[in-house]
Amino acid sequence: MSEAPKDAPFQAVQIDALVILKIARHCSSTFPTVATGSLVGMDQNGTLEITNTFAFPTIDTSAADSHQNDASNLAAAAPRAKSNIAYQAEMIRHLKEVNVDANNVGWYTSATMGNFVTMPFIENQFYYQKDNDKTVALVYDTSRSSQGTLALKAYRLTNLFMSVYKEGKFTTESLQKSKLSFRDILQEYPLAVHNSHLLTSFLHQLPSPPAATEPKEPTSLSDLNNDRIKAPLYPSIDNLDLSIDPFLEKTCDLLLESIESHYVDLNNFQFYQRQLAREQTKITQWQAKRKAENAQRTLAKQPLLPEDEWQRLFKLPTEPSRLEGMLNAKQVEQYSKQVDGFTANISSKMFAVRENLLPQ
Incomplete structure (x- = not known):
């Protein structure tokens, strides 16, 4: 797990187990639609403590326009x-009345197969982080968590990306000047699960099954007849299964889609560069022609024509924003990390039986 930068407002995130259960229940009930909610807690000794959460109301899409009638986007x-x-303001006011933590510390959202690096995610986190620096975004992967592995991570926009996003200029020149790359968009923070002392005491008091005693060796034939030896359980061979994880196949498909989107954005930028080169060539030719005309008019002692008239005659194409391409690159990196995690176990199995897989 990556560590928080030293200049960050907090170094770690601590979340109560009850909050995780609320988030998991909300995200699972709305799957595959995106679920969002608010987080409340407090910052203490460099740790952002999340002690409570509540879901945002479901948005009614019946009154929306036809081109905006998408439940996921809304x-x-x-x-x-x-x-x-x-x-959210009303809920925080009610929480203050019952004397519980009522400081907004961020929001949470659900994701499917790690697909969360989108413009709505960036806009939501920027909305929270611009007013309160001590906020975080929790991403709960519903599809991955349904297989028994808790997939919950905490993210925050970096200070460098916040400064560039405030300016709203994601051109090649501004990115080179700020030295911003897709790796500098999000920063993951360490996440720890916390239980109350009362719950911890209750868990310790739960009765545990008695430990199995060592079987006594038989001393006579009658002992064997009276207490027959039980056959041991057969070992599980599920770990030897060489089938590909379906999550790995789906992640690879999503990875290919993100790469295609990245190439589409790259082609659009290359098209802009070709248009810009054509227009600059026309401007250069026009300026050379105008200089020749002014040279002739100087010999004829006639008034010179303005040489900056090309700004009115020619219009340079506007450079497209590079933000979408950076988000696609960040999403490709996210999928690549997931593929790396999925293939760790499969690669070891393939290596163990590689002799049987090689052609004879």
């Missing part, structure tokens, strides 16, 4: 909706 933008902002 749910992804729920943290910035005016109705949910008022609902």
